Amino acid sequence: MNFKHKYVFLFPGLFVLIGILIFPIIFTIRLSLSGWNSYTPEMNFIGITNYIRLFTDDPRFWESFFRLSFLSVTTVILQYIIGFALALIVWREIKFKRFFRVIFLIPMMTTPVIMTVIWRTFFHESLGPVNDLLGNLGVEPILWLSDPVIAKFTVIIVEVWQWTPFMFLLLLAGLLSLPKEPFLAAAIDGASPFRKFVYVTFPLMAPISIGAIIIRLIEASKIMDTVFVLTSGGPGTATETSSFYIYIKGLREFQMGYAATLSFTYLVIMIISLTIIAKVLTKLMIKE
């Protein structure tokens, strides 16, 4: 039997991998070395000019990156805490358990862009119902979308509302798969619910928690639709994130070469930072 034939069976998968992953990355790298824009529509070669521009003359990208870090870390921490709390509630034997499980998942099932339009309407400072309601209680209108600080928290509220159910779903699945024996042992020892959570539930959930946090961090770091619809990155650049900035450079200003530089640099940063975060979380949360 000629074992070389087995490699033939790898080709379909390999072709798909090259087509959807390797080629786009190589093309992006090549594009990043070109000056393709609206007035020079060609794949010329300009060396590392775009990279020099990014590292020496584009503070807006780095500002948007640090803003993105703040937004994604904050939203994921909040999603984890709230998602875990909700999962613990419906994990227990409570009335209408199935009903609550479905209710908690609804935000995730809705279309993000449409829901963000609805949130934008809610938070409209002069015409929206939120300020109207607060006005009835004697509270002055809050600048939900036009104050640079508050606007960031408005984005966080919408993101947390939309994606906490995803965290809830993963953590609930984790809770349901936990072995019963450690809990029985803790009950025999007379452990309080708090101690049971700290010494049994949380450590057992650590691997799933890390997975859930990393998945959400990857997703949150691509935040684009919420910002695009809710604030367009404003006021000023107060809510502009890396992906939105790359979109502006690429598809609004048509600086294709430079946008490719931003995209590739962003990809490298994300791979490195998420690898480090995963390692740190593993060290902190999983005790041998």
Added chain:
Amino acid sequence: MKTIKTYVVALISALLVLSPVAYADKWSDQFPHIKATGDIPGECSYDAMSKKNYKGKTLKINTHAVPVMGEPTALHAEQFAKLTGAKVDVTHTPAGDLYAKAMVPFQAGQAPYDIVFGFSNFINDWKRYLEPVPKKYVEMKQMQDVTPSHIGIASWDGVMYQFPVDGDRHYLKYRKDVIDNPEYQKKYKADTGKELRVPQTWKEYGEMAAYFNGWDWDGDGEKEYGSAEVMKKDDLMYAAFYSRSAAYSKNPKTPGGFFFDLKTMKPLINNPGFVEALTDWVAATKYVPPGGINFGLGDEIGSFGGGQTLFSFSWDDAFVAAMQPDSPINNKVGAAQLPGAMKVWNRSTNSWDEGFNQAPFFVWGWAVGVAKKSKEKEMAFDYLCFFANEANHQADIGIGRFGVNPFRNDDFKADVWTQIGWDKDIAQSYVDTLAQMEDSKNRVFPLRVPGTFEFNAALATAAAKALAGQLSPQAALDEAAKQWEDILNRVGKDNVRAAYSVGVAMEDNKL
């Protein structure tokens, strides 16, 4: 007696046959959109189009989202299909993506759309991919009525690339029931010592807007505010900033550029004139409705058109929306030229020239062209000609949400507007405002150079930072000017100069 009766009947019949306006005909029965005028004879009228046969052919159009420009595009596509037998596919695209959606296939040498809608300031980037408008359309009667300004906007170096379907300029809209109200005039005088009148300068605009901000001055039980403006970054706000800057920076004594000094190509956007305008604009954040700093064009139209503010300035849409019969402020609004300034920056003497200065801004507007690689060019131009025929045009300009605004000499007649229910004096002030802008010798035209998007985006980002309090007006505009220098270096000064000189020639009344 019988003879007199016969003459009267004959006269009425003759008038009906010869009159170009307001009677039902077989076309308006089929197409109620033109019920006010019926079909109006012309090269691209309903009657003329019904004689064309495009059966079995497909026309593909990329246009804006509904309703602004998207709705009339789809409506006229449906009519065109019925008349000619063609199949018309209309794709709707958000404003921010119109440029890229056409540009990507253009650069790849493809033509997924026969007709592409965009903005008139795309012309420099798009013109190499667009088919020039054929001579027979340029010379036809309906085109002869287009104002010279709008012919200029649709053309490059004398070649027309964009088919005129819309005319745009920024002007002031105000609440006539407040400004002309004797009680408020008395109260304003008593409280401020100044006259309440249509603001002549941006300073007056700011004072009045601040005075009428945050209280119920129209007795509807809701608070009203001073001004609604397009302040949202990336949502056309740079156009609003240019409108506010023109009076301070467009000095008729210093021809040769408003955005750049054409000789040196030094950006002028951080000179004291622009800084003064941005300082005024930062102050305006105090008299816009809550959240007004995030208003895009749609919000501005809704806010002023809904009766929420005293002033507004931008395209015609908010004014026309306010004048529609279902508007709460129908026939309560007035139009005037953009406010001026009592000083204007002179870049030759590096000092302010004292005295009143006003400069209308012929902001970019909707534009449309036919792809050079299209295989259905004749049908595409026929569609555009039909879109803009006299009957369609007259019906379209009276519907605020359509975004079709006056660009023909006939539009500047008050009768056109009184026929759709406007008060005579409002119609007159509206057409006078538009006509004065056409006649002005100190006009500003939009920036139409390679990399227009980059220049405008850099300016918008800087201005947005100032409005949000992230930077001072001077620091923000210095940042924008530095970015403009970088863009110039990337695009090439000579490339930009060559393109910019066309706009400067229009501003300096040489074209």
